Amino acid sequence: MDQDSGLFDRLVDQAWPAPGRVTADGWIYRHAGGVTKRANSVLPPADSVDSARADPAGDVDSAVERAEKFYAGLGLRCVFSIGVSSVGVPSVGVSSVGPGAVNGLDAELDSRGYRMVDPTLIMTAPLPRDAVPAGEVAPEPSERWLRTWWRVDGGRHRDDDETPAMEWARRIMTGVPAGYAHLEGDTGAGVGRGVVQGRWLGVYCMAVEPRARRRGLGRSVLRTLFAWGRERGAERAYLAVTEPNVGARTLYEREGFTVAGRYHYRVAP
Template sequence: MAGTNFDDLVAAAWPAPYSQDIGGWRLRHAAGVTKRANSVLPVGAPGAPIDRAIERVEGAYGELGLPAAFQLSAASRPEGLDEVLAGRGYDVVDPTLAMAAELDDPGPQDDVMITTRPSQEWKDVWWSVDGRGDDAALAMAERILTGVPAGYAVLDGVAVGRGVPQGEWLGVYAMAVLPEARRRGLARQVLRALMAWGYEQGCRKAYLVVVEANAAARALYESAGFRNAGGYHYRVRRQ
């Protein structure tokens, strides 16, 4: 798994509805719904001095009424960009781990339903756990979730997850369990079902991203065979 560019996998699996190139940097926006879809992916050196490129980013996000934000990983960020952003008043937000695992055939997972579109039940569970915003924000989130082919797993109307086949890789996203249903092993069942489904789609490896501070989720993923494989953090401009 060494050498895998998780930045590209994540960007493709969680596609911002709007994206533009700024001197080689990818500026994404989705009306403020999730940092991942409302940040710059600065892959490689910009086509202008770094300070000038940052000013272009700040101007673009300012016109959208959004804070300027960058998604930075050791794999792709230009040398010195993190330090320059810190000096310009950008805070580190949500250090995130990429974790990866090998897939094998675990057999059928009969209790978990997986569909190719998110049902209303699926959306209700996920949005009640991870959603932020009004109906317009939910509509934008659905555009992101359905922007590429995926499988949407739901268990007993209280636990959900999303799997995105990407060649040999399966991306695991949107894992959520209603608070009253936690500590019953439901997330583990959903994860196992998504991994089995991914194997059926031809995937042989799986990855996911998890906020570093979420110790409970990290423990779940480690118990399922996922190991640290990189990561990123955001730099968000102070308001």
């Protein structure tokens, strides 16, 4: 089987595309007005072979300096995505690899005072054949969908001088075809976003309003996306969840998800 240590790096990058991106020697500089680290960070070369080709051993220092200069020109803090460390994913043959695609990158950033933030798990699960949707999945995010997600997860982002932060979020989400589940409960709403990528369904933007939690709404949103993805040929689902988010992890584990990898960010001082 194909031993592809950068599988989830690429899936996540494709499913959450930064409107602004520059590729140089295998390094991808992503920017989206500071809205989400995922869309405003450096993605290193895909694997160790490409890394060695793109930046010879010992040249990590130069790569970091180029990235810092790029983000300084945008008025953004330099952030690196470090991962994914895959730990054996059924059917895709991903072997266990250490965190960070480029040898020495994480250590170099640590020595420069970059903080490690948002340790995140990649979790995967087979899509159940009997998933029953609890509602419709729309091809575009409605204003209500956006407001719900923004209140739960997005509102920490600030507007820049030209573009509102929510507009940046909309541009990211609609940069690829996706499905948007929006369910109303008795006390609030739950939303989620699905992206079909071949046999994979990427699950994003899972958010339930606080007053509507612990009533099964998150599970219903998830299963609605499962059914939608299965109809479009997906066989497995993946998602990213921060390690401290015990509530979400518990839901995902109950729905059959297991840990397939980890990543984190390094943020400039």
